[in-house]
Structures are given as C-alpha cells and as structure tokens.
Amino acid sequence: MTYKKRRQNKIIKNILYILKWILLLPCILVDYLICSIIRLKRRRCPHNKQAMFIGIGILVLSCAMVYYMSGNVFFGMHKENSVPSVSAHEDSHNDKPMDMKKKEYGIQIGVDKPYNLFMHDMATQHKELTSSTFTDSPTDALNQEVKTNDMTVKENQSIDDNFFQKTLFIGNSRTKGLYLASAPKGATFYAHEGLLVNNALTKTFIKQKDNQLKISIPEALSKQSFDKVYLMFGTNELGWVSLDTFINYYQDIIDTVQQHNEDATIYVQAILPVSEKKSESTTIYTNDNIVRFNEKIMTMCKEENIHYLDTWASVANDKGVLPDEASTDGIHLNKTYTEIWLDYIRRHTIQETSIKMKDRMKHGI
Structure with a gap:
C-alpha cells in the first residue's frame, strides 16, 4: 500500500x-x-x-x-x-559494545539461514513454543520448505564504504552498537537506546553540528537527504500486545522517510536473535517472539514494496539463536559480530539505486 x-x-x-x-x-x-x-x-x-x-x-x-x-x-x-498496555525496553544499554579477542568460532559468513525455516513448528503446535523447539530438532527445521518473499534482498556482490556515503541507519541501541563498533565511513546514524516505533518520530535525541539543541528524526530529515535508509526496530517492542499497532507505527516511520527522501532505497532489517540463555530467562525476549515479529515485518515490506533484509540470518546459528560468544548480555553484539552483521548488509544490496522502487515494480524489474 x-x-x-x-x-x-x-x-x-x-x-x-x-x-x-x-x-x-x-x-x-x-x-x-x-x-x-x-x-x-x-x-x-x-x-x-x-x-x-x-x-x-x-x-x-x-x-x-x-x-x-x-x-x-x-x-x-x-x-x-490504541497504545499497547504492555511495553518492554531493552534491559541493557551499553554505550560501547564489549570487544573481544578475535577467535575462530567456525562462523560461516555468507550462509543464509532464513528465519522462515523455523516457522513450521509454530504452525503445527497449538500452544506457545519455547526456545527448546530449535534445540530439539534443528535438522528437521532446516529441511523445511522456505517461504519466498519477492522483497527479500538476495545476496549480491559485496560493496565498499563508498556505497554508504549518503546512507542513513535508524534504530535502537543495537543500531547504535553498529555505529560505535563497525560503522562504515560516510554513513549517518540516527540511533538511540530504548528507541521505539511509537516515539521514534517525536523523541529529540539527534545532535546538530553547530547547535546544542537536539532535534527529532523528521527535523533532521528535513535538513539532510539520503539515497539509502536502513531501518531496524522491534527488540524494544517485543512485549507489545498488538502486532498490528507495532506495524502501524513502523509504517508511519517509513512514510516520514519517504516524504523527505522520495527516491531513497529503503531497507527494513529483521530483528536479530537473542542468545539461548536470554531467550529461556524471559517470556518477552524470546527467539520465538522475534520470529513472530519478523514474519509480520516481512509481510509489511511486501505490502509496502519495501526491501526486506533477513539480517536475522547473519548472526543466528543452526539452533536459530544468537551464539553465546556474540554478546555479553545476550542482546547487544560485540565488535566481531557487528562486523558479521555489516558484512551481511554489504553483500545484500539493491545496487540500481537510481531507479525508483515504484518504477521497478511497475516494469517488473
């Protein structure tokens, strides 16, 4: 729409x-x-x-x-x-992700593991799944038929930092972690701890170069234009009661970006998984809940003709969880894994950025 x-x-x-x-x-x-x-x-x-x-x-x-x-x-x-009666905030906000000594963890950069592979378990059970679903039969899950989505960006040739010269990243503390640890040169970040889809357009947190006064995202967008915009929301909203409300607010953010950057290529990123320990210790920050939100985000991208990035696959292991060595709190990535995340972004791009999305869809390109 x-x-x-x-x-x-x-x-x-x-x-x-x-x-x-x-x-x-x-x-x-x-x-x-x-x-x-x-x-x-x-x-x-x-x-x-x-x-x-x-x-x-x-x-x-x-x-x-x-x-x-x-x-x-x-x-x-x-x-x-209505605003959901229950909301959740990330329970850890580190200004700088904990770096770690680079070790070999057997990580296969470039192997996509779309989260849809695990959705079959949700469809066959009437009760709410627990995180043990992924550990019980990961092989069976990987053998399931993958759902296709025309808006999911396929792997392409890796791009360098020149690609990000007029690129904007918008998101919460995870996006801020990407900025602090592995930000590509030239990219702009509107990222803040605890940022939600329902306050992203009103919260004043963006610093101006020549002014101490902080401004909101719409005000900042009116002062600077971008060719590419990357969005990631959902971790803080995992406790929301209504998924439809979450999507409505998400669409408002997309609308605002399009109003100020009509020709920009917009990428909506999937919510990254959390560690198995984190998922089992809470009823909100569970990987099953993340899968449920990502399914809705993918549907939104298809309806809005917006590119969907399955960034979940960039850091999830064969169990569909964030590896223990990727984070100190089970949510925020360290430098090694933010680089893996960024590498995935570099290899999944739509490089004909001069063509409007609506024109590509109209001509079936």
Whole structure:
C-alpha cells in the first residue's frame, strides 16, 4: 500500500469514526425512550412483552446500522489504534559494545539461514513454543520448505564504504552498537537506546553540528537527504500486545522517510536473535517472539514494496539463536559480530539505486 493510499484510508477512517458517533447518539436516545415507556406503562399496559420486544428490535436494528455504516469502526478501530498496555525496553544499554579477542568460532559468513525455516513448528503446535523447539530438532527445521518473499534482498556482490556515503541507519541501541563498533565511513546514524516505533518520530535525541539543541528524526530529515535508509526496530517492542499497532507505527516511520527522501532505497532489517540463555530467562525476549515479529515485518515490506533484509540470518546459528560468544548480555553484539552483521548488509544490496522502487515494480524489474 502506497503512502498516498494509506493516507486516504486514514482520512476515510476518521470520517467513519465521526459518523459512528453521529449515528450512535440517536440510538442511545431511542433506547432511553423505550426504557422510559416500558417503565411508565409496566403496570397499566396489557402489552408489556410486545412493547419490550419492539424496543429490543429497534435497538438491535439501530446498532446493526451503526456497525454497518461505520465499517466496524466502533468495535475494532479503537483497539487497533490504541497504545499497547504492555511495553518492554531493552534491559541493557551499553554505550560501547564489549570487544573481544578475535577467535575462530567456525562462523560461516555468507550462509543464509532464513528465519522462515523455523516457522513450521509454530504452525503445527497449538500452544506457545519455547526456545527448546530449535534445540530439539534443528535438522528437521532446516529441511523445511522456505517461504519466498519477492522483497527479500538476495545476496549480491559485496560493496565498499563508498556505497554508504549518503546512507542513513535508524534504530535502537543495537543500531547504535553498529555505529560505535563497525560503522562504515560516510554513513549517518540516527540511533538511540530504548528507541521505539511509537516515539521514534517525536523523541529529540539527534545532535546538530553547530547547535546544542537536539532535534527529532523528521527535523533532521528535513535538513539532510539520503539515497539509502536502513531501518531496524522491534527488540524494544517485543512485549507489545498488538502486532498490528507495532506495524502501524513502523509504517508511519517509513512514510516520514519517504516524504523527505522520495527516491531513497529503503531497507527494513529483521530483528536479530537473542542468545539461548536470554531467550529461556524471559517470556518477552524470546527467539520465538522475534520470529513472530519478523514474519509480520516481512509481510509489511511486501505490502509496502519495501526491501526486506533477513539480517536475522547473519548472526543466528543452526539452533536459530544468537551464539553465546556474540554478546555479553545476550542482546547487544560485540565488535566481531557487528562486523558479521555489516558484512551481511554489504553483500545484500539493491545496487540500481537510481531507479525508483515504484518504477521497478511497475516494469517488473
């Protein structure tokens, strides 16, 4: 769905929301009048039951009319747009990732392990999965048919730092860790600890060169243009109740980027896994939950014609978890693994950046 079309849909929803209240008030009045009549005539009217049934019928028909004309706004819109009652923040925010001595861990850089390989377990079980699912039968999981997505960026020739001269990275503390440990030369980072999709556009955290005053992402985008934009959100939102709310806020961020950089190539990155120990110690930061969020993010990218980067595969091991040696807290990557993550980004690019996404989709390129 394009930005203009989604904006039109929002306007229509607002109109329907107002219409709902216009229609609901007469229904309440009718209901009140019916109840009053029944109370007044209860002892003198010989047709109490008939009056009661007529009143109920009128009320049901009125509610049905409101439901139909408002497009289910009354029952669904408020829940969809509400802020989740439960939210989660990353429980560790290190300004600098812990570096480690470079050792050989048998890491195969370049071997993609799409998270969809593990989704079959979720489809075959009625109860919530635990992280042991990946450890019980990783071989069976790897043999499953992989779901395809046209927007998932395939492996390409690795690019150098010149590619990142007009590139922007937006995200939370994991993206900040990439900046501190392995940032490519020339790239710009709008990254902050605890950044969420619902406050990313309003939080003032970006420092200006000649001014002590910090500004928000939309303000910063109005001052500088970019050819490529990389987004990564979701770790802090794993405790959210509504996935749809998460996606709606994510789309708002994409819309804002497109408004200021219409021709920019946008990459949405998958949420990176956490360690097995971290996943087993919490009900929020679990790899199964990350898989569930990534599935929704992939669907969003397909609907929005936005490139999807399966960065989950860059650091996940055969169990579908972050290796223990990759992090000190099970979430934030050390320098060795941020370089592995960046290497994956370098090898998965759309290099015909001069062609607009909509033109590529129109001509089937």
